[in-house]
Amino acid sequence: MTGAVDITLLVNGKTYTGRAEPRVTLADFLRDELRLTGTHLGCEHGACGACTVLMDGRTVRSCLLFAVQAQGHDLATVEGLAPAGGAEGLHPLQEAFHRMHALQCGFCTPGFLMSAYELLQSNPRPTEEEVRTWLSGNLCRCTGYQNIVEAVLAAAAEPEPEAHQ
């Protein structure tokens, strides 16, 4: 049973099937098997938060979860954040990141977006301190955190986002 097995996942409302060994992480499966490369991989041991996705509405590190474990759960990645697959523009969080220069190289951005999304779902009007504490599990190595925090606060100040989930 160390060999490849069939894995069926529900990602952004769509059912995908692929094959992978049990040791393949959800992050690698999303990227390499399903070609959903929006989810990025930084440290691959749960420290940087770049690979953060939602499972049943809550953030998880997709490098700390094997793809086989995610079967039967409802997954959401950064590709599912913008309504209608982006055809109707960006999600308010993405819009705010763009407007406030909350990304430079963009590598950490998908993880920050998914973490911030979970925060605003449970706490739609967070304080700056709450945003900083919440995002402490996501590392950025080039933009700096100031604009990221400001972008999340700006998105929170907007009318209720029509989020896809």
Next chain:
Amino acid sequence: MKPAPFSYFAPRSLHEAVGLLVEHGDAAKVLAGGQSLVPMMAFRLAMPDVLVDLGGVGELEHSRVEGDTLVLGAMTRHRAVQDMGWLRTRCPLIVEGVELIGHPAIRNRGTVGGSLAHADPAAEWPAILLALDGEVDAVGPNGNRTIRAADLFQTYFTTALAPDEILTEVRLPLPDGAPTGSAFVEMARRHGDFAVAGVGTQISLHPNGTIVDARLALIGVADRPVRAGSAEAALRGHRPTEEVFAEAASVAIGEIEPSSDLHGSSDYRRHVAGVLVRRALTIAARRAAAA
């Protein structure tokens, strides 16, 4: 993908899970929330041939209050405990400790039972269990047994659990009767990092204002979480004053054996532990007085 190859099993019942552990012996590891085991596999510090995933064992996910005891199934996620709003006032030690575990995404996955069985000497759950004189149940091929907190932790990442046993349930006695206050404080380099040192405490007051019961559990300062029994004895019968807390802190730092690493020397950890003992006691005493 960094982990070495393994065979994956997802049992649907405890009985089935124990059967797999018996069958595969030392080659098997139990996978709970995976927030410690999977990083260790990524570094190949752990290379189990077999993973037994408890994610589908629904009987481990219960949580309830029985009398004055909080009962948590081993697969209860940290986040679920954090979300128990009533617990924040009833026993802040638990919620404050849980909130110091990693980051939101870690707490969404990590489990109470997994943290206790992993037994990292800097982890919060072992200190919570120790401070509250809790106990855990484990099931193995020979049936159930109960292990008291004081008997569970042996040394670094080592518990009294046998390789073919699974921790199933955690029971935490909640304060009742006498006015009681508790707190969990720690010092880490960055929010969510492993603690340089940490202290969970609970103190109860006699109607005359003296301390009748004191618990001090320290983390990050030895090969396992430590109850500072002599410091607790130094508190009993005294009024909760700054001087008494300072004396308890100086006794407590004589009961620990911190090691040195890149986050802090042994002396530094000892100093930090003393400061945290005083801080935790001060907060707990204030809460006890207001209870």
